[in-house]
Amino acid sequence: MDDVARLAGVSTATVSRALRGLPTVSTATRERVLAAAEQLDYAVSPSASRLAGGRTGTIAVVVPRITRWFFGTVVEAVEEFLHEAGYDLLLYNLGGREQTRQRVLRTTNLPKRADGVILVATPLRPTDLTALAALDLPGVTISSGSAVPGWPCVRIDDVATARTATRHLLDLGHRRIAHISGDPDDELAFTTHLDRRRGYQDALHAAGVRPDPSLDVESQFTIDGGARATEELLRRGDPPTAIFAASDEMAMGSISTLREAGLRVPQDVSVIGVDDHDLAGVLGLSTIAQPAADQGRLAARLLLDPLRATTLDPLRASVLGPLGAPLDPAAGDGTATTSVILPTRLVVRESTAPPRAH
């Protein structure tokens, strides 16, 4: 930076300002600095910049399992948004390891590594919430059960989504509709499966069908979880004519088990999932599509907008107007949790049909 300053005939302070685009630099000076930096192929040292400026230019993204469709898709969208904005992405994949969760949420002194964090479907205990609040770090959650005070939350309406899926099966004439969802080991405040179960029950009630507990099986949100839940369902005898799986991956596991058991989909059993997984089309799986990439992009934006606004000179920020303004007015007060709810939509393919008796 000294070299650049010398070449441009200014101080390093001015080089710093010019390179960051601060408005308090005359156009002529800025151009001279930029030219000098270019000529010397200079780029600021992130380490020094962080230490002196207190900003890391990095966002931490925490997902349960990057290999699952929803999380991979979210991360891809977040990554693109962040990198286009000049931010780096630190990836934390919990992978079911409780200790990792602890480390990420506590010890890691995240605030010194990142300017903000995006928590995707990360289960949070009350103590975790306290820990997060203590970090005093900007953050956004995606499809999180437990809202973090002051953090925006991007998600879909899980209850409505489940209702739509169940109603689709009801409309086809099904009455014995099973539901596979949830994680039995999950004593954490992760409510996605609870919400989806509620929507399922709501829809049944609205149609005058009393939910049969023996048709409601808990398992993991994975292919394997869906397979095992379906095995359990079949083991109980008197199988359902339709299954609403809480995710496409569960639905795929379910279909696999049904076929192995000699049951045809949809002739013997209809199956519907949630997600619109990349492979849903290949498998002919009916589903409720949710916009995973949009949720990622939006979360990244909600996180970055305020960060970028405070980076700007206050004067300029007021001139820029909308750029600095939070997407939702309510997000501004620092403690309220703004939920942005994105729409889902029914996609009917070949895995759902009227029951045979019809």
Next chain:
Amino acid sequence: MDDVARLAGVSTATVSRALRGLPTVSTATRERVLAAAEQLDYAVSPSASRLAGGRTGTIAVVVPRITRWFFGTVVEAVEEFLHEAGYDLLLYNLGGREQTRQRVLRTTNLPKRADGVILVATPLRPTDLTALAALDLPGVTISSGSAVPGWPCVRIDDVATARTATRHLLDLGHRRIAHISGDPDDELAFTTHLDRRRGYQDALHAAGVRPDPSLDVESQFTIDGGARATEELLRRGDPPTAIFAASDEMAMGSISTLREAGLRVPQDVSVIGVDDHDLAGVLGLSTIAQPAADQGRLAARLLLDPLRATTLDPLRASVLGPLGAPLDPAAGDGTATTSVILPTRLVVRESTAPPRAH
């Protein structure tokens, strides 16, 4: 850190040494420092540590698309290894954006952000190689077409893998065997599809079958790419009795198209892929399984072992012996490229069967 030093009654230099486990600290002192740090809930500032020490404690991981099975699985394994070793992971998802590739490989001054880089199946032009060499950064490639001088490479034997797949089809009695693979837009030095094509042709030749160019279609390594390649194949008339797809995702797209065209798998057309994708079982897809997670773990280890060795005091490193030693002696000379080749294995499921005429 000043506080810790004061509480422990030593200098900050000693605190620094004790906390990093350097061997030049007496046990008593170390314990006092650790206790003080614990008591004050102290953790070093990464920014300051980086600036002063020159090490970032971070590894950059570059993948083409995190949403594809192979890359997601690799990243998950790498993430676990890195975090257990106390390193952070910076994710770069190329996503087909050429400019991102440029930025990552050049401008980003990677060496100031990461201590090393893992390049997963990243196409490299000769100029990229020059750029990488100029970075003077430790790195490892996974399944890269172009070897980077001095970097270890972890991969499978693509030629042998393709040969095995093709031979499986030949053994079943197929003679009209199509191949879908490759990226027609790929003028980069990414050789995976070339190697797989060669294995395919080798196997045909060995069986006395002359490869039919009209049965060899190029497309993308995706579900959609497989679907389109298969459409093209059917459009050409006189369809094959079997298809060897260069990846499971392509195979899945292929199956989808075949079914839409009214062809049954495997009765009318057999299909085999490469990967052993999570959903290969659900789809009954025969495939050549490759160890994606193992490749990720191994790459991370090959990258970290030398880094950690140089972090240690030379004296201690020699005491520790094997820890500091490179996995492969040849990896040590700094310019040779060591390839570690992991085994693949044929997994026969329901998508392959003898041709009907049989």
Next chain:
DNA sequence: CTGAAAGCGCTTACAG
């Protein structure tokens, strides 16, 4: 085995 001191390369009040 330990400490004093320099220095890593920036950013930020502060003053002008």
Next chain:
DNA sequence: CTGAAAGCGCTTACAG
């Protein structure tokens, strides 16, 4: 609009 100077919080020779 710009500069001089302090300081961000560590690590590392160097000396002992």
